[in-house]
Amino acid sequence: MNEGWMYFFGLLIFLSGLTLIFIKNLIYAAFLLALCLLSIAGFYVIYNANFLAVIQILIYAGGILILLAFGIMLTNRSPEGKVIVGHHLLFFGSLLILGMALLIYALVGSSTILPQEVHQTTGQVKEIGVRFLTQYILAFELIAFLLLVVLVGASYSGKKSHHA
Amino acid sequence: MHTFLFYLPFLLFFVLLAVYGERKIAAFIQSRFGPMDVGPKGIFQTLADLLKMIQKEDIVPKAADKPIFLLGPILVFTAIFAGFSMLPLNANLAGAAVESGVLLLMAVVSLDVLGILMAGWGSNNKFSLYGAVRAIAQIVSFEIPLGLSVLCVVMICQSMDLQEITRQQGLYTMDPIFLFGLKGMGIEVTQMGGLLSWNVVKSPLLLFSFLIFFIAGLAEANRAPFDLPESESELVGGYHTEYSGFRWGIFMLAEYGIMLLISFLGVILFFGGWNTPFINMGSFQWAQWTMGSYWEVFWLLSKTLILVFVQMWIRWTYPRLRVDQLMTLSWKYLTPFGLLLVFLCGLWKLMML
Numbered sequence: 001m002n003e004g005w006m007y008f009f010g011l012l013i014f015l016s017g018l019t020l021i022f023i024k025n026l027i028y029a030a031f032l033l034a035l036c037l038l039s040i041a042g043f044y045v046i047y048n049a050n051f052l053a054v055i056q057i058l059i060y061a062g063g064i065l066i067l068l069a070f071g072i073m074l075t076n077r078s079p080e081g082k083v084i085v086g087h088h089l090l091f092f093g094s095l096l097i098l099g100m101a102l103l104i105y106a107l108v109g110s111s112t113i114l115p116q117e118v119h120q121t122t123g124q125v126k127e128i129g130v131r132f133l134t135q136y137i138l139a140f141e142l143i144a145f146l147l148l149v150v151l152v153g154a155s156y157s158g159k160k161s162h163h164a
Numbered sequence: 165m166h167t168f169l170f171y172l173p174f175l176l177f178f179v180l181l182a183v184y185g186e187r188k189i190a191a192f193i194q195s196r197f198g199p200m201d202v203g204p205k206g207i208f209q210t211l212a213d214l215l216k217m218i219q220k221e222d223i224v225p226k227a228a229d230k231p232i233f234l235l236g237p238i239l240v241f242t243a244i245f246a247g248f249s250m251l252p253l254n255a256n257l258a259g260a261a262v263e264s265g266v267l268l269l270m271a272v273v274s275l276d277v278l279g280i281l282m283a284g285w286g287s288n289n290k291f292s293l294y295g296a297v298r299a300i301a302q303i304v305s306f307e308i309p310l311g312l313s314v315l316c317v318v319m320i321c322q323s324m325d326l327q328e329i330t331r332q333q334g335l336y337t338m339d340p341i342f343l344f345g346l347k348g349m350g351i352e353v354t355q356m357g358g359l360l361s362w363n364v365v366k367s368p369l370l371l372f373s374f375l376i377f378f379i380a381g382l383a384e385a386n387r388a389p390f391d392l393p394e395s396e397s398e399l400v401g402g403y404h405t406e407y408s409g410f411r412w413g414i415f416m417l418a419e420y421g422i423m424l425l426i427s428f429l430g431v432i433l434f435f436g437g438w439n440t441p442f443i444n445m446g447s448f449q450w451a452q453w454t455m456g457s458y459w460e461v462f463w464l465l466s467k468t469l470i471l472v473f474v475q476m477w478i479r480w481t482y483p484r485l486r487v488d489q490l491m492t493l494s495w496k497y498l499t500p501f502g503l504l505l506v507f508l509c510g511l512w513k514l515m516m517l
Binding site: 027028031034050051054055057058061062063065066069070073122123124125 | 229232262263264267268270271272274275277278281282285293296297300304324
């Protein structure tokens with residue numbers, strides 16, 4: 001049962017990922033990205049990482065993707081009414097793909113990084129919270145600080161300047 | 165477990181009645197009659213409207229982006245209806261057993277923004293696009309105060325499971341409940357149940373959280389006074405200008421659906437969910453007598469419908485806000501007060517322990 005769902009979501013990720021790269025209509029690409037991110041959330045559910053799946057939906061599909069779509073909507077349309085992208089930088093792109101492929105090949109060959117099921121199914125939220133405030137407190141606080149800086153910076157640059 | 169088997173027909177039935185109810189309430193508030201021709205007191209008016217709507221042609225504008233245009237309304241309704249799967253119905257019928265239920269509910273419901281974007285962009289109409297941009301800006305910014313007010317409840321209850329949150333607000337609770345949550349006062353009301361164990365009474369600060377929740381919820385549902393996305397007088401009809409027939413009907417269904425969902429969530433988080441409001445007093449065991457599977461469903465639904473009524477009442481009482489006023493309300497008033505309340509609720513929780 002689980003395996004069937006895994007192949008289903010895997011196929012969805014694969015297909016939506018590939019199409020979103022090759023499709024020329026930018027707004028379609030944004031919606032395909034949404035499908036891709038949601039399918040990844042499905043993967044998390046299969047491997048019992050429920051909280052992570054919820055966060056994936058909330059942050060990526062609900063937050064970041066909306067920002068992306070907003071950016072696309074506010075760009076100018078071509079006369080045909082579609083935002084079209086072309087294929088550029090093919091050489092460096094293919095180099096990057098080659099590098100990534102080699103890296104993944106090497107990693108898969110060395111085993112131990114295959115997905116593992118989370119065995120603890122209840123109390124995940126509590127566990128994550130406790131870890132954040134003990135074991136990973138430095139990283140947690142640094143990220144909080146970074147986000148604060150970003151917030152202050154955004155509101156500063158969004159403010160109308162009095163001199164100009 | 166299978167609560168959606170109840171919620172789907174209930175939602176459809178609710179929309180039929182709510183449209184009629186809204187028109188009657190509007191008419192009452194504005195001193196006119198409202199629908200009165202079809203059936204006694206015009207009660208079949210919505211049914212007649214529905215029949216007319218289903219027979220209409222499903223028009224797709226020539227310049228529209230067809231696949232996106234067709235998918236938009238379906239995605240909006242799916243996202244909102246998925247939110248209903250987490251709601252409990254009574255003590256024995258919990259929704260989907262998700263540990264982080266409230267969070268998932270908010271995450272899934274926020275996906276309806278994608279559908280609105282599809283509808284607005286796909287219509288290839290400038291009014292639709294303006295409507296969609298307004299709707300998304302509004303939903304995304306009001307999600308923050310909404311999340312903060314829900315966070316207050318989660319901190320008081322120490323759980324994100326809606327069934328567990330409800331259980332803590334009544335006779336079935338595991339922990340002792342003190343009056344206003346103040347353990348120092350030493351007045352235990354665990355056996356009295358009813359009103360005294362609801363979250364708003366257990367920690368009175370949550371009343372202010374509820375105000376923020378309700379205002380943000382209205383904005384989330386694109387209801388007046390926050391109905392800028394579909395303001396008829398300036399944007400024709402907002403993101404559903406180009407839709408006709410059944411697809412337009414799905415948008416209506418989604419709008420009333422999210423009204424209902426926000427009310428359900430408000431009742432479950434703040435007003436005791438399926439718990440009775442009556443209190444056990446001496447030999448009059450009012451709370452004991454009014455609990456039981458059917459009573460619990462009755463309490464949940466009746467409290468929710470009261471909140472829906474308040475939403476309609478507000479719609480026909482207040483004028484619409486301007487866009488900048490809307491953003492000011494969200495970012496300069498609701499969000500800072502929400503942050504303050506999260507802090508204060510943390511302190512209150514310390515006194516409850």
